[in-house]
Amino acid sequence: MSPFTGSAARTSDWRHLRVTRADGIATVTLARPEKLNALTFGAYADLRDLLAELSRERSVRALVLAGEGRGFCSGGDVDEIIGATLALDTAQLLDFNRMTGQVVRAVRECPFPVIAAVHGVAAGAGAVLALAADFRVADPTARFAFLFTRVGLSGGDMGAAYLLPRVVGLGHATRLLMLGEPVRAPEAERIGLISELAEDGGADQAAQRLAHRLATGPALAYAQTKALLTAELDMPLAAAIELDAATQALLMNGEDYAEFHAAFTAKRPPKWQGR
Secondary structure: OOOOOOOOOOOOOOOOOEEEEEOOEEEEEEOOHHHOOOEOHHHHHHHHHHHHHHHHHOOOOEEEEEEOOOOOEOOEOHHHHHHHHOOOOHHHHHHHHHHHHHHHHHHHHOOOOEEEEEOOEEEOHHHHHHHHOOEEEEOOOOEEEOOHHHHOOOOOOOOHHHHHHHHHOHHHHHHHHHHOOOEEHHHHHHOOOOOEEOOOOOHHHHHHHHHHHHHOOOHHHHHHHHHHHHHHHHOOHHHHHHHHHHHHHHHHOOHHHHHHHHHHHHOOOOOOOOO
8 A cells, every 4th residue: 555645634533443553553443342343334444444544654563453342353233234235226235345345455455464363253254354364363262253155145255265265275265155154263273264372361462462573573574575475376486486586676775684784793683674
């Protein structure tokens, strides 16, 4: 996402999310605990717009996405989204589904790592939000369920049919997206859906530790690694190698690369600038 912006001011009050910032880490909390953090039209739009704003600012070096209360996110609100969509025409439904996909694209394309801190349920759209993150840190209560076929829709919602096979393989992805059965933390870790299994009740703390490690590291190197991981998923090998070469040439001209050499020579830790 481009850092250039127009005249719009930074948003200070997000109505559908709780956003805090400290030490280069943005923590975005889905805060409807009475509804298991079910998503609304406004929550989707806020997530899309927030990620765009943070990407332009370039002050955030890592983002933690968390859920308040008993679970991470139960998916789309049954009344405020599923019920409401029954009254929409095809053009309006296409607009809505494009918007949900824009959230996933924003998570994948923002220039900083995103960590999902998962406890309890991550279902439907909540499971896809976690899937789109670069890291999924979960505690033993976590369970993922891609429920779309259970409400009569395609399991390939919000890019799930693109992302999930690339994370867990086609066989596991077919089972999860077709049947919509929940996957609890031990199996999720075994098939690679979880990046780190935290202690009971410790997903948020473990996610913050990882975010701090990332926020104090070489931000530009992380941003380019994330960009290449996404861009090269469908590239032929020759094109991927050429893109790697061009990227490395640019980074070798950067301040962080020179700083590493200076720090190594002086036998001190590098002072990463993200440049």
